[in-house]
Amino acid sequence: MANGESEVGADAPAGGFVQLLTPEGERIDSVTTADGATYSVDFTDDEYRELYKDLVTVRRLDAEATALQRQGELGIWASLLGQEAAQVGSGRALRPQDMAFPTYREHGVLYTRGIDPIMPFGLFRGVDQGGWDANKYKFNGYTIVIGSQTLHATGYAMGVTMDGKTGSPDGEAVIAYFGDGATSQGEVNESFVWAGVFNAPMVFFCQNNQYAISEPLERQTRIPLYRRADGFGFPGIRIDGNDVLATFAVTRAALDNARNGQGPTLIEAYTYRMGAHTSSDDPTRYRIASEVESWKAKDPISRMKAFLTKQQLADDTFFGEVDDAARTLALDLRERVLAMPDPQPVSMFDHVYPNGSPEVDAQRKQFADYQASFEGSAH
Amino acid sequence: MMVETITLGKALNHGLRRALENDSKVVIMGEDVGKLGGVFRITDGLQKDFGEDRVIDSPLAEAGIVGTAVGLAIRGYRPVCEIQFDGFVFPAYNQIVAQVAKMYYRSMGKVRIPIVIRIPYGGGIGAVEHHSESPEAYFAHTAGLKVVTCANPTDAYVMIQQAIASDDPVVFFEPKRRYWEKGEVDLDIDLAGAYPLHASRVAREGTDATVIAYGPMVRVALDAATAAAEDGRNLEVIDLRTLSPLDLDPVYASIRKTGRAVVVHEAPGNLGLGSEIAARITEECFYSLEAPVLRVTGYDTPYPASRVEEEYLPDLDRVLDAVDRSFGW
Numbered sequence A: 001m002a003n004g005e006s007e008v009g010a011d012a013p014a015g016g017f018v019q020l021l022t023p024e025g026e027r028i029d030s031v032t033t034a035d036g037a038t039y040s041v042d043f044t045d046d047e048y049r050e051l052y053k054d055l056v057t058v059r060r061l062d063a064e065a066t067a068l069q070r071q072g073e074l075g076i077w078a079s080l081l082g083q084e085a086a087q088v089g090s091g092r093a094l095r096p097q098d099m100a101f102p103t104y105r106e107h108g109v110l111y112t113r114g115i116d117p118i119m120p121f122g123l124f125r126g127v128d129q130g131g132w133d134a135n136k137y138k139f140n141g142y143t144i145v146i147g148s149q150t151l152h153a154t155g156y157a158m159g160v161t162m163d164g165k166t167g168s169p170d171g172e173a174v175i176a177y178f179g180d181g182a183t184s185q186g187e188v189n190e191s192f193v194w195a196g197v198f199n200a201p202m203v204f205f206c207q208n209n210q211y212a213i214s215e216p217l218e219r220q221t222r223i224p225l226y227r228r229a230d231g232f233g234f235p236g237i238r239i240d241g242n243d244v245l246a247t248f249a250v251t252r253a254a255l256d257n258a259r260n261g262q263g264p265t266l267i268e269a270y271t272y273r274m275g276a277h278t279s280s281d282d283p284t285r286y287r288i289a290s291e292v293e294s295w296k297a298k299d300p301i302s303r304m305k306a307f308l309t310k311q312q313l314a315d316d317t318f319f320g321e322v323d324d325a326a327r328t329l330a331l332d333l334r335e336r337v338l339a340m341p342d343p344q345p346v347s348m349f350d351h352v353y354p355n356g357s358p359e360v361d362a363q364r365k366q367f368a369d370y371q372a373s374f375e376g377s378a379h
Numbered sequence B: 001m002m003v004e005t006i007t008l009g010k011a012l013n014h015g016l017r018r019a020l021e022n023d024s025k026v027v028i029m030g031e032d033v034g035k036l037g038g039v040f041r042i043t044d045g046l047q048k049d050f051g052e053d054r055v056i057d058s059p060l061a062e063a064g065i066v067g068t069a070v071g072l073a074i075r076g077y078r079p080v081c082e083i084q085f086d087g088f089v090f091p092a093y094n095q096i097v098a099q100v101a102k103m104y105y106r107s108m109g110k111v112r113i114p115i116v117i118r119i120p121y122g123g124g125i126g127a128v129e130h131h132s133e134s135p136e137a138y139f140a141h142t143a144g145l146k147v148v149t150c151a152n153p154t155d156a157y158v159m160i161q162q163a164i165a166s167d168d169p170v171v172f173f174e175p176k177r178r179y180w181e182k183g184e185v186d187l188d189i190d191l192a193g194a195y196p197l198h199a200s201r202v203a204r205e206g207t208d209a210t211v212i213a214y215g216p217m218v219r220v221a222l223d224a225a226t227a228a229a230e231d232g233r234n235l236e237v238i239d240l241r242t243l244s245p246l247d248l249d250p251v252y253a254s255i256r257k258t259g260r261a262v263v264v265h266e267a268p269g270n271l272g273l274g275s276e277i278a279a280r281i282t283e284e285c286f287y288s289l290e291a292p293v294l295r296v297t298g299y300d301t302p303y304p305a306s307r308v309e310e311e312y313l314p315d316l317d318r319v320l321d322a323v324d325r326s327f328g329w
């Protein structure tokens, strides 16, 4: 909310957040914020069940990746455990024409964009650079340098405006993902400036998972992150990031505002990173178990399950089927990851320049000759 | 004399600890350097012992880390900045090359900013992109910065303290894949009497060819020398230690003896340190050279996917191959 307090549930941070589904699985019909906007969702029974399925699938794929990393099949993995609702809700809120700019943790959003979930594994296994077609799937490549993608997203959004693709319900909007830590980067703040000044059709989607590696939120800010937007001249709003319904409703509204020509919004999805920062991290050095436990009670999947059960929208058979399907997908993923071949060494010379370069081409040849010189030897 | 066998990483940790102890104006700042002790644990335990004002967990903002260090330095502090990985220094690049490097010059000698910027660099650890780069040439190209790198635990321990004590801004490159390699370190070593920060050193004496390396590649060069010795070739290895200024007198002396030079570094060859070194050797030692100065470097591509990094990085075979080519001239 641009100003004022919002809905405060028992589990909400000071200042509140928009919540449509409580941790106990109670449905809140709609939320009206201080600036008069009303948020709700109007899903069919099937759509509710589909959202649940997304959440479970995304978590299962992530768990498989974590296991693969532990078994030495991936160099590193950035897990999304705990952030499924933020990613699925916002990802499903995108319309086909919208473009997303992720960090390295948005495997759930990637899934909602219809990209084969194996795509990021090349990067984390160390056999390629990721390499899906950003324009085809409307989902840019993963960005590891913190915050850089927010400027790319803003530029893309400016292009949308210049192409005359805003100002109507079927216009285009752009979403940029980043973490709480990223909000400290100059580039993120510059993207706020640009998006504001150029009224770009942008949604800044910050997943506040409370930590930047070891550093808690207080190391990045002294006010709630959504309130940063005020200083840049556009609305900021905080949502319960573990509530897939609120995430969907608010993101959909912000994207629609953007496509209709109303400019940027900053959304702070208040959530929690349940696992380590990445598989190289040791969170026991900087956070206590009871904190993790308290967030477990707010789990995005169990609350959706409770809701579906209470509303009699699903039964154990359904939940069992969803689990089975997710497991099948995960096992298929595992097999395909294990089968990913190591790249040919000479592939390192590919894609340096679109039209080649005499120097790189010469080095490729020199390299190939050198490699060939070992052929037949024990090397 | 307190001699301990410790890793290069631990040697840096001890060196930082001693600097914090000896000078209350020394402060360490960077992402995750406090509670976590840094992602490589180089600052492990320092915040616990020196407090949150001396070992500062910074916001996730590299321009901020270096830019505020400038202000702290003007104010009389001696900031030691940690950049988490090589590929993340660029948000701070503007501050380093446009501000840090020029403050002393711009103030006509009235403002000193004794900042150390520590950067774990180089490949060989199986990481994803931006975690294995060798950006030293960007910094060595900028006047006003001192650029150094260590290759063994003793140098790590001594050089980090010398860098912090120096009034120059120093970009201190740490060979991350050597963090876990051990060596004997005299923890009581007297800094004043220790080997100087801005000097290169003969790491192994030899007579037949000179291999010039620095940082992570010194080990590779030494291993190549050992292998070459089995074939009856006696290589001299020089550890540059300092990249700006370059200390090439020991290199020239060596080449006058051996007549052959091979420069090795992980960074891409195009406009890398090797080019400068080759040019200077040619100018200084033209009549002593039996063959052109050869370079063994990373290729002119972005750092590749980790499963092919062993092919990208100069290894013992490539160094020996270059030595062979030198003899084939």
Ligand SMILES: Cc1ncc(C[n+]2csc(CCOP(=O)(O)OP(=O)(O)O)c2C)c(N)n1
Residues within 6 Å of the ligand: A105, A144, A145, A146, A178, A179, A180, A181, A182, A183, A209, A211, A212, A213, A273, A277, B031, B060, B062, B084, B088, B091
């Ligand atoms: C410019 C830059 N500096 C440092 C890093 C190293 N690093 C990787 S992730 C990370 C923390 C990011 O925290 P946040 O933005 O909150 O996102 P999260 O990973 O928690 O989703 C850091 C410091 C980086 N990738 N890029």
